[in-house]
Amino acid sequence: MFTKITQWIEENDPYYIQRIIFHKTLYGVVIIAFANWIFKPVSFYALFFTGILAANIHMGSMFKTNKQKEHAIFLPYITIIIFGTVLYLAFPFKIYFIMGVLSIFVLLHVLTYFYLNIYKPFVPLLLNCILLINNSAPQEGSLQTVINFCSAMLLSLFLALFIYKTFPNKYHLVVRRALIIYLKVLRQKVDNLINNKQESLYPSALMNIEVVQNHIHLVKRSLKKSYYRIFLFTRNIFMMLAVIPIQQDNSTNQELLKIRDLLDNTIYALKNKIALNDIDFAINTNSKPVLYIYKNIHRISSSWNFVCKK
Structure with a gap:
């Protein structure tokens, strides 16, 4: 039985790429779950979904060097902290919120088209993550919620860097x-x-x-x-x-x-x-x-x- 399973894996993953992704994802999920149990951040969505998004961007085949992969870790956090805060504070004002979503969508496309072309495929994912995290937060637009949101994001960033630095290079x-x-x-x-x-x-x-x-x-x-x-x-x-x-x-x-x-x-x-x-x-x-x-x-x-x- 195990021989057949091994043969099936070798046939479907001859280069070991998918196994590296699986091992790294499993390692990351365990670290994030352990951190959530220890620190109990107010916004689990900000901790978990941003980490998953950063992992997807980090594992993209378009990044050819380790330096590019390090930059790819910081990008989703900086983007979501800035634009997520703006949208959250604008949420009580529906007109400003709709205008903000459209403006951020256009701005991200312009930036990735002219300056950061390598990140263009991830723009819809970034925007979806921003909206998902905002939707999970209380919608009264309080400053304390923004602080909780940013602290969860910074914790997630620290965990992403920890996972990246400690996972063995295979x-x-x-x-x-x-x-x-x-x-x-x-x-x-x-x-x-x-x-x-x-x-x-x-x-x-x-x-x-x-x-x-x-x-x-x-x-x-x-x-x-x-x-x-x-x-x-x-x-x-x-x-x-x-x-x-x-x-x-x-x-x-x-x-x-x-x-x-x-x-x-x-x-x-x-x-x-x-x-x-x-x-x-x-x-x-x-x-x-x-x-x-x-x-x-x-x-x-x-x-x-x-x-x-x-």
Whole structure:
């Protein structure tokens, strides 16, 4: 039973992305629930829904660096505190409230269109969160309610930063899995060359390239450079395999068999998180693409062994 469940998870989440999101969300919900039990903020909506919104923005794939993700945490809190307070104080005056909602909607769209384009998809979510929190508060427009609202928001901001800083960085797992699948595509390409089979593998390769490019900037600093090198060397091999003709001589075919074995060893090492053994790269070939492929496999081996030492 557990084997089938594991297989199903691997089939539906081959890059480990959804599991990271699930673990981070579960961790965040537990922290927020514990904080709500300890501090008992007046506005639970301000504490909980703003934290969920910040998590959604923070996990957006459009943020390429950790610095951008840190900025993405502050944005919903600053926006909701400012505009939420304005709308709450204007609520007793229906005309001003309607004008305020429309003005905030237009202002957020203008700001995201001209200055913060990366946040444009989140404007409707921000506005919905503002209205939901306002609707949950007493509507007499008191200053004490505003203070309670802001204190709950600041507590939520502190918890969001705490969750972000304390949750372990697992993005190297995403990159490693994408590289393994990318290497399997290369292995299939070598098989096609050996068997004189013509099959386009560009869609599979490009999909893995995109996954690596979207997540490699989020890998922790001690591993980022090595993983980036492995990615570059793997991409070099793919480009060299593309220039080797389908019909080749017997010596080139023998070299391709060796390359396939080396790729199998590399895939096994990355999958099982073990270092690669030293390989004899003193080969005799007149094919420049084949020689270039050997050199890049050697570079992948060196970079991966460095990762294993960390």
